[in-house]
Amino acid sequence: MIRIECVTYSYSEGISALDGVDLEIGDSELLAIVGENGAGKTTLVKHLNGLLKPQHGRVLVEGIDTRETTVATLARKVGLVFQNPDHMLFAETVEKELAFALTNFGVPPEEIAKKVEWALIEFSLSNYRDRSPFTLSGGEKKRVSLASVLCYGPKIIVLDEPTTGQDNLQKTRLASTLTRLNRQGETVIVVTHDIEFVADFIPRVVVMSKGRVIADGPTEEILVRKDIMDASSILPPQLAELSWEIGLNTPSINTAMIVEEIRHMLGRTNK
């Protein structure tokens, strides 16, 4: 369980990056944080593993105040994958990159080998195990940074823009990995601008704007609310847009449901 209580944070005087954020995230939730550029999403998630400490208010991770512990302790519980993979990668090879945290945490070698193998397969990286992470494509680097955190099994997984550089197949694979981990009890928090990804895979969405949380609820309810989207520079998913344009009574973001509705609509007029 994570409790964020009235947190404010500013990098420099005058402008607050976080302006009184309250948020509660239960165990084994799967949620997305969305909002305009500069809304404070990255600043907020850096509070979850203690990289940043609240200037006012507090952040409790499983009952522990982040100000009263170290990043090193929190890191075992909260795995954060940065927005920019170049800020995380440093090892000579992909394999060493993935083993690094596990070795640090004193995991036995056989166990490490197993976990690294799992991550290489899960993120389609097996062909790159001996490559230097710096010579990979943008999407491949992002996957190494995701794998390097997921392979040590933190209880709380926080991913800042995990879908950048990923094609649809990789996105779908990522979604199923996250869904599976989530079902096994892990908490998964995804910061993203990829509204179609949220619409397809993530049940709860928190909307931020100008350092505040302006909406929080089930994805299918939030992503069809025009007022919320306008306030946070989000554009509705294509299917929500279509729903409005053809005047569906219950706008939807689900392909099968929309196809059914349209068939019904056309079928009726055909007769």
Added chain:
Amino acid sequence: MVLAIIEVKGLCYTYPESETPSLIDIDFRADPGEFVLVTGPSGCGKTTFCRVLNGLIPNSYGGDFKGTVVVDGMLTATTPVYELAQHVGLVFQNPENELFCTTVEREVAFGPENLALSREEIMMRVEEALETVGISHLKEKSPEELSGGEQQKVAIAALLAMKPKVLVLDEPTANLDPVSAKSVLELMYRLNEKNGVTVILVEHRLEMVSNLVDRCIVFDAGRIIADGAPREVLYSEKVSELGVGIPKIVQVSKHLSEFVGEQLRFLSSDELASYIRGRRN
């Protein structure tokens, strides 16, 4: 026939110390004023292709380079990168790594300053570029102190201030919020329509661009496997099997095609909605 602005012939390229080629048998030609979308699975060679167009490959990367690449009349292999940069502007996939000045304003002025323009002209271009991408309020800030999306906007502004004839954008919207992404893409559309700038745009999120571009090329494992109008390419079997992000409207149109007994090929929700309204009346 008009003179091509980009002409790639028989290109094969392998990075130094790499065993497998990253680009294989590439023949590609773009006319001045084309707007070309480049897509394909992660690792298929899109970024490598961008580096070829602005001469970083082979000039800075080395490696095994075969074939010829001519951009705006210049053979890239024998033209210095800084000279090419005045004709071909590239926004990198991860722009943070390219930002090095102390303020946003200096960053955007850096390119034009190297073009030997007058002071006023430079100031004007910088103001205009900052305004266009909506970051005038950030001009005194250091690029390091910006959010991911704000940094991406700085890189785009720096490119615009150069006013190159050819714009190459490698996933320029990856870190942008949807409204900013849309406005950057529409800006590219306007520069292309009004000023005749040639645009090569790499994007995974096809729903945002497919109705703006004339042409879409798809890479897979280092080769170009499809090249045509987006309506042809996105509805082709080969491409949908590849796992690129087929937009929802395309998926719904495909499902409905059988039901209505005709081949629907819509790219935007507007198009599909007006078809549905038409059928109901």
